[in-house]
Amino acid sequence: MNVARCLERLDEAVDATRALGLPVDDATAVSERARTRLGLGGDAYVVALIGGTGVGKSSLLNALAGTEVAAAGAKRPTTDQAVAWVPRQRRGELTSVLEWLGVDRVSEHAGNGMASVAVLDLPDLDSVAREHRARVDQLLPRIDAVAWVVDPEKYKDLVLHDTYLRAWSRRLPHQVVVLNRTDLLPDGSATRVREDLRAELDDAGLREVPVLTTQARRGGSGVEELRRWLTAESDDKTVVAERLAADIREAIGDLARRAAVTDGLAPPLVTAERREAALRDIAGAAIALVDPRGLEAQAVAATRLSARRRGTGPLGVLTSALYRWSGRARASANPATYLRHWRERGSLAPASEPMRALVASALPPLPSTLRPAVAALAEPANIERGLAAAIDRAIDDEARDLRVPASVLWSAIGAGQFVVAALLVFAAIWFASLFVLDHPAVGSVALPLLGPVPSPVLFLAGVLLAGYVLTLLLRLHAGWVARRWARRVVSRIRSGVESRIRGSVFLPLDAIEAARSRLAAAMKDC
Known part of the structure; x- marks a missing residue:
């Protein structure tokens, strides 16, 4: 994936859009963000655990780590600041990335097959504290991959589906939906809920997004499957490049849609x-x-x-x-x-x-x-x-x-x-x-x-x-x-x-x- 070429095309699209007198602030922000991310270097990528209140994001991170990294409990909201779990051997090259993200709460791990992944536990996107959602909205454009965490009670949440999943589907080539806390369901119900969630995603045009089921608190069932997804993604050194390219393509597409250009075609305004x-x-x-x-x-x-x-x-x-x-x-x-x-x-x-x-x-x-x-x-x-x-x-x-x-x-x-x-x-x-x-x-x-x-x-x-x-x-x-x-x-x-x-x-x-x-x-x- 040639991100430099994509940036050149975005610059051309911005110039063309300016000639039309249309706003380009969002596109220039994408360009600046992409150039900054490329300048930070490193092979590790950042994946964020994002979800609503009480879906078990912190518990899921702790299950991945095998120890308590983020505080988990009945108090809501539990996570009020982003917490990073990073490989010890990549801590140095990730420092500039974490500073750019504004994340200062960091825990290290030895790697264990996840040497190229930094996992963030973000505040709740539906928190009663408005600044928590604002923090999610601030960080999400800078994140390389996302694990959307839901539970049997909130897997149909409109805020998650309409404001986030649908809106970010084309900008995130690497994302997964994790149905956590399935231990709350009666026996045999987890499969039905998972299929219902799968149907919701398909209807939203997210057929390529995988769905995993986990029980972060009780035995960590399904956590290994999430770990495999993370390590599989980390084997691909193009995660960051693909994320940036997708963001750039969407920015160009947004400019094009404003100018009545679709599918790379600009039919004449008059014959x-x-x-x-x-x-x-x-x-x-x-x-x-x-x-x-x-x-x-x-x-x-x-x-x-x-x-x-x-x-x-x-x-x-x-x-x-x-x-x-x-x-x-x-x-x-x-x-x-x-x-x-x-x-x-x-x-x-x-x-x-x-x-x-x-x-x-x-x-x-x-x-x-x-x-x-x-x-x-x-x-x-x-x-x-x-x-x-x-x-x-x-x-x-x-x-x-x-x-x-x-x-x-x-x-x-x-x-x-x-x-x-x-x-x-x-x-x-x-x-x-x-x-x-x-x-x-x-x-x-x-x-x-x-x-x-x-x-x-x-x-x-x-x-x-x-x-x-x-x-x-x-x-x-x-x-x-x-x-x-x-x-x-x-x-x-x-x-x-x-x-x-x-x-x-x-x-x-x-x-x-x-x-x-x-x-x-x-x-x-x-």
Whole structure:
């Protein structure tokens, strides 16, 4: 049994439990106690005789010793202090252990097959003197093995069974129940009482705990069987290690149960499907504040402004400058600023609701110890703070490199507009010449419905129509490019928001899951 490894796992479990905000005082006490016990060294182990008033603990110790070690009599309670019966050859190495236990009444024995056992007779656990039970409760966590002593009158005592046997069953690998004073029973009744006691223990899940019967006062019947149990245990040099390991395992298990970890498994508080659904809902509500339609309008305006400078010919620079000087560009053609002002378009409350619903659904099956830590994840202020940070980071990353798209087609349309402008100048000169020259020769073209139309008028109309078509083409193409651009921007922001929600809004939940997984891992290697 590697107690050092178990202590490492307990330390890991304590750290994980602290991360959950759960108390760890009992576990740290187990760790400190185990390290202290290991530091005391020695091969001998300590077994305590524990039982109620008048069950014959002191008489049993005296029968084991063959002489009076502990006072036994009709006065109750008889034992008011712990008494130790230790092998003489191990007295030196047991001194530090007895000092740690606070036991100063010590009797020695020559060994006689029990050279590795120190036996303690403890005060009564049901004594009228409260300090006696307090002393038992103080010493029991430090004892290596226990012989629970009962008699025919008290073998079903609720205090013994509920407060001690059941509570300490998993922490004491080496324990025995001794049914003493069977000489008080009529002939043939001892077997029936022993079987009844055995059934009580089995029902309590203590099937591995042996039951012995003794008559400590009259002939010491059964005492040799108890001695054999003690010597059999003493042959195993791992009694102390197994006791400490069991205590550590129970401490880890207690921490794990508080964190909803059972049998070394930490099932997720919420399923991956529900988590992804909540993520989509949160991201959708967050994107609604970004306002894809408004962003598209801004993108279209900004793109058309850029297209106007390139594709409207000699008037493009002038009209673009007038557009900017009027302030319309800042108000309706600035996608980056529009993105950064997302807070002005609504509240984050709808976006936080899916997270709150997710947490609420996870609470009912959790132990009461873990619920506060998980319920804290549903605090609106915390959720909205995390959401705001996620949206801000996603928008900042996008707005920092936001560039209005451009197209070669716009330059080609701009070149065409220059040609249109030149032709308009030519048409203007042509019309001016009609007023300057005497009787200019002007041809005409016969058109359906309109009849003959002068060539200059027809030329001017064609040039104007070409300019209008180029302008319309520029507008339509710029709008198409802008809408595609806006959709890409929204898609990138959505992806950024989702990834940052995982890393901010879901971060506390991930931390809880990680701590629970560490607890589960600690249970498997001790």
